[in-house]
Amino acid sequence: MQKDWPTLACPTADGIRFWGHEWEKHGTCTTLDQHTYFRIALEFKKRANLLQILANAGIRPGNFYSLGSIKQAIERGVGYTPFIECNVDPSGNHQIFQVYMCVDSSATSFIQCPVFPHGRPCGSNIEFPSFSDGSDITNDEL
Numbered sequence: 001m002q003k004d005w006p007t008l009a010c011p012t013a014d015g016i017r018f019w020g021h022e023w024e025k026h027g028t029c030t031t032l033d034q035h036t037y038f039r040i041a042l043e044f045k046k047r048a049n050l051l052q053i054l055a056n057a058g059i060r061p062g063n064f065y066s067l068g069s070i071k072q073a074i075e076r077g078v079g080y081t082p083f084i085e086c087n088v089d090p091s092g093n094h095q096i097f098q099v100y101m102c103v104d105s106s107a108t109s110f111i112q113c114p115v116f117p118h119g120r121p122c123g124s125n126i127e128f129p130s131f132s133d134g135s136d137i138t139n140d141e142l
Contacts, residue, residue: 032107040107048110050099053077054128062130064093067122074099080112085119086126094123 022041023034030037057073059065067084074082083100097120102113 030107044101044103044110048078048101050074050077059128061128064125064127067124067126070096070126070128074101078110080110083113083116083119084122084126085117086122087120089127089129094126095129096122096126 023037032040053076054060054070054073056077057069059070059073070084071081078101080101084096085098085100086094087097089095100113100117100119102111103109104111
């Protein structure tokens with residue numbers, strides 16, 4: 001879990017609190033037990049492979065892109081339009097914060113989200129911030 005689902009917001013944390021939050025907010029809405037929920041979530045993460053999808057579209061960490069180009073790249077990669085939530089850095093730049101994608105009730109396929117969350121909106125030009133997730137992959141290798 002440390003490698004495959006780190007908390008990038010606080011990379012020095014061990015992740016227990018973060019994963020507990022993910023289970024409470026999302027996992028408890030399913031019929032899955034905790035182990036199955038996290039196993040399937042990691043399978044979907046691997047299937048989506050968002051970092052590779054974005055890299056294939058020329059979208060790399062540390063640069064600014066239009067919101068539309070990011071959404072289109074993900075839609076081409078997984079077949080469905082994501083909802084992208086942004087935060088604002090101390091300099092006032094909008095940054096990708098979260099990418100929301102939905103799965104069917106049997107947890108077997110991506111689906112078009114019936115509704116999108118009421119997250120923090122993005123500007124038209126957003127940053128894909130550089131990050132370090134503790135893995136061997138660097139931003140240059142994407």
